[in-house]
Amino acid sequence: MATICMTSKDKSAQKRRKAELENLREELLEAQFELRKTNKGPILVLITGNDFAGKAEVIYTFYEWLDPRFLHTRAFGLPQGIERRMPWLWRYWRTLPPTGELAFYLGSWYHQPLMRLSRGQISPTTFKRQMQEVTAFEQLLIDEGATLIKLWLQLSDSDTRKRADPALNQTVAMREWGDFSAADYEKVRSGAQYMEELTSTTEAPWIRVPSQDPQERDLRIGQILLQAIRQQLTSQPSQHPAYGWTASQNERLAALDYTLKQDKDHYQQQLSTLQQRLRQLVQHPKFARRSLLLVFEGTDAAGKGGTIRRITQCLDPRTLRVHGTRAPTEEERRLPYLWRFWRRIPAPGNVVVFDRSYYGRVLVERVEGFCTEPQWQRAYREINDFERQLADKGTLVIKFWLAITQDEQLQRFQAREGSPLKRYKLTDEDWRNRKQWPAYVQAINDMIEHTSTQLAPWHLIPAEDKRYARIQALNIVCDQLEAALK
Secondary structure: OOOOOOOHHHHHHHHHHHHHHHHHHHHHHHHHHHHHHHOOOOEEEEEEEOHHHOHHHHHHHHHHHOOHHHEEEEEOOOOOHHHHHOOOOHHHHOOOOOOOOEEEEEOOOOHHHHHHHHOOOOOHHHHHHHHHHHHHHHHHHHHOOOEEEEEEEEOOHHHHHHHOOHHHHOOOOOOOOOOOOHHHHHHHHHHHHHHHHHHOOOOOOEEEEEOOOHHHHHHHHHHHHHHHHHHHHHOOOOOOOOOOOOOOOOOOOOOOOOOOOOOHHHHHHHHHHHHHHHHHHHOOHHHHHOEEEEEEEEOOOOOHHHHHHHHHOOOOHHHEEEEEOOOOOHHHHOOOOOHHHHOOOOOOOOEEEEEOOHHHHHOHHHHOOOOOHHHHHHHHHHHHHHHHHHHHOOEEEEEEEEEOOHHHHHHHHHHHHOOOOOHHHOOHHHHHHHHOHHHHHHHHHHHHHHHOOOOOOEEEEEOOOHHHHHHHHHHHHHHHHHHHHO
16 A cells, blocks of 8 residues: 655645634734724625535634634425515524624525426516615625625535545535536536625625635635624714715605594494405415504604504404514624514514504604714615515515694694603603604605605695594505505
8 A cells, every 4th residue: 555645845735724713813813803892793604506615614613723602503494384475585583693703604594495497387577676685785784884794615526526435425515406416516516606696796796715725715814804803993974975865855744734534423433444444454364464553653743653542452462462662682793784684574374563664764863963964875776675574575665754833733732741650751851853844844855855755755734633544544554555465
């Protein structure tokens, strides 16, 4: 038997590589600590490519190199159960890591579309549309401070054939593509090339990593990760401009008729009739495949709570959720602003009500300076995209703005101050917001101008007469839901 002797040159090279890896690990640990301390990021590492290129092994390496307490692994197979009935990006939104941490994604938002394209289950046109949605999703994450590293681990054809040998398959830790033939892998390569063309951007390019040599692969990925963390540590908040945004010139609130009233004698009868109608619509068999999202915004003291109660008191509490939106928690501040709303969207057969909502980004956050100008200007497009994804999956989005005049608001504030039962509703923030009335009026007009779409239009209701506002809102919900179920 021949003996293979390692030359001094080989030993020297091996020694240099070991030293390089050890030095890289030290630098990565230090960078990870600084990322955590400064609360920047997060860093999302998307790992895809050939099944035999060592995708799982890469993750093993970094769990050994880094502090695993602040690492996350997100792995996705075929959507199951509720995932199949929700917008397709929903499950990825729910698993985003917070700032200061790193997450490795296996079977990311690219895997299922690429697999289905490769198998002929979707057309190139559908695939392109999904990649456009992915690009918008990634841009939102980047604008909110995330860094995306998109890695394609590649092998040569000869290495793929060698590692695909059935005798070696048992050593493969993870099989994402299943039993693909050489012809199947050719389709994957072709689809991947198209995917890169559609989604490789300046801020989130695809990086191909040769994976014949596991140590060289891990070294290269470690260097990429280290560079990304260091760039994140020195980066400033995104000032990505909002193309095409202009201020509204329409005085929509001023055009409302605030004298409209509901006849007191017939109010209870109409209320009962509409509640019964809504109950029957939600119990309709077709609603099991749909869902309803009601968004209530409005002037402080305009009667949102009372209107919401008249709508919800006739619904089955098992399939109803009402979310009062307040200032974000510490956890929510460490994630993109839409994250907490993606977590609360209704499943099929359910009703969700937002008492104030994601529109806070373009209202209170804008007026009070809690976000930057580019952030709230970008939010119009981001919100429209969010609502479109809901509508595409069968969610009916109905949005209300309840409006009252300044004089009426003052009277209601004073009445609340004098009532032991209502005093809790009035806060210092309410009085402070009142001083910003002109700024809020402009923000409201801009919001309506840029987010009242065919799929989710705004319904402006003068609410100086609370009975009128309640009946109008119920009428709109019933009419819209009835039309959607036809």
